[in-house]
Amino acid sequence: MSAPTTTRGKVARWALNVYAALGLAYLFVPIAWIVMFSFNEPRGNYNIVWQRFTLDNWRDPFSDEGLTDAFVRSLQIAAISTSVAVVLGSMIAIGLARYSFRGSGPLNFLLVLPLTTPEIVIGSSLAALFLDWDVTRGFTTVVIAHIMFQVSFVALTVRARVRGFDWTLEQAAQDLGATPFRTFWTVTFPLILPGILAAALLSFALSIDDFIITLFNAGSLSTFPIYIDGSFRVRFPPQVNVLATTILVFSVAMMAIGLLWGLRDRRRNR
């Protein structure tokens, strides 16, 4: 694209740049704010007014015991629920992509449903169910609730990958003497693994992040988002910023790895 020569063109280009800058600022200023305040030395209970730069918070990220507990608990919940959801969701995706059977149409619709239903509806109805069944709400109920929405998510993500899968590869493997078991582990699984990993990363993030559904089903349990929400009423320790920044860095690193992986794949496929 050559540089615009007319005045009007210059103005339009300038306006576009400003617009883009504002858009990016809107997206990233809150995040930058969180990161910045992880280096603040707070005065009082609220870490919301800039005082001065310090690394103290980073030296001691786990000083707030309640926060640390909640953070670890969230990681545990995410790990368990993601593992279960990835297995179940991937199986659904493969089944749906590979076989067309009576009811596979409605099933596709049912898969999307949990993702489009407002969280408040899912959260409250699950909670009502647990209450009705006299199930004590806590760690297990939160894991169950998370698996519920993660399964849909994994199934849809993996299916996108599986949809382009060449099923004659499975025929070829069987033709060469591989049992269905060996065919799956040596051919099908390695080829859809990138899709499964992407689904796992995203649903792990969804689990750590979830607030509404978790709140309804956590009982007295405190997860990371719930703890932050609760503590915000009385205080806001800088460790919140530290842990949040850690999650952010971790996510960005994962995305970068995924991106590089994709690039390597593409170069190899050239």
Place this chain on the structure above:
Amino acid sequence: MDTQDPAAPYRTDPRPTTSPDPARTDTGTGTGSDTGTDDVVVLDGVSKRFGSFTAVDRADFTIERGEFFAMLGPSGCGKTTTLKMIAGFEQPSGGRVLLEGVDVSRTPPYKRNVNTVFQQYALFPHMTVAENVAFGPRSKKVPKAEYVERVTDMLEVVRLSDFAHRRPNQLSGGQQQRVALARALVNYPSALLLDEPLAALDLKLREAMQFELKRIQREVGITFVFVTHDQGEALTMSDRIAVMNEGRVEQIGTPEDIYHRPATLFVASFIGTANLLPGALAGRDGDELIVRLESGDTVRAVGSNTSAGVGSHADGSPVSVMLRPERLRVIPAPGTGADRAVEPGGAAPGRSVSGTVDDLVFQGASARLSLRLADGTDVIANVGTDADLPFLRPGDPVAVTWQPGAAYLLAGRPPRPGASTTDVDQVEAAL
């Protein structure tokens, strides 16, 4: 560098030739049935129905050891379904599939000692060439030392030793094809099944691969069963051909048989170019049958006993006379005065038809002459480009003649009288 030179002299590779039939040295999966029969694949009344649609209707044939066998037919004729039933991807609705004398109709593909070269090759994209080729032996738990040697040998047979550590997507189409071949042949299958193996290649490469396939087959001595819709391919490469149409096997025979002695009108019109002239049986004279054509000519024709039982038909029954264009010679019509072109002795009675020139296309060594008979039937003759041809102009009266035996009788009236061609290459060349 892309493909090998197809004209390269055949190697005398010491290894494969020391065991001329590797299938017999196979210790891992062989059924050891070479004591019994030489029938590798037997289809015994095999049918396949999908709902109310019959894809294959009572196919009966036998494929012998070391044969290059083709299943030929238009798309939807059931040839690929038949191949899938041999491979095990489809189960027959009726009849039996026998492999080395054993009924495998209900045996899953991974327990059958046949291997397939898929149309799009279906190479595993996440494995190197060597890993692809090693997949079969490894699945069958062949010890590492042995399968490494087998893979190395087989990559040499298909001339891809230098590409062992590449991935399939770094190879050209022809190279991928040869990887697929090696991956299948390394298992020493009883039969190698090839599903339209050349369809994905461009024209030039396809011709080179025809030679390459024949060379490899000679070198490994394994039975090849291949499916194609391209009659040129089938005629060039096969020892025997099964021509299929609408789920039925119309004829099984050598390329010569099928070309010169087709069993049905379908075979005659599907293979090469055939002039099919409708008429009625009018009598017999020794081995020959007399036919009164709808164009008014009366001709003599031969028909084998197998040609749909023409011999048993009563006079007056509808028949067709098949004339191959390259077996026709042109003569001026009687009484036109252009006697120079008349052969010594002229045309024998009953061995010519006359009409008017419709078109004449010079093609180098020969010319393609279209003429129209009295009833409007088009006839095509490939005639030598001798000095007399330029005198022929559209509308000139002309006749074509043939040697005894060149007119072949078939039962029934052709769906479309006159010249038929399904020569894909010719259509392509014309475009």
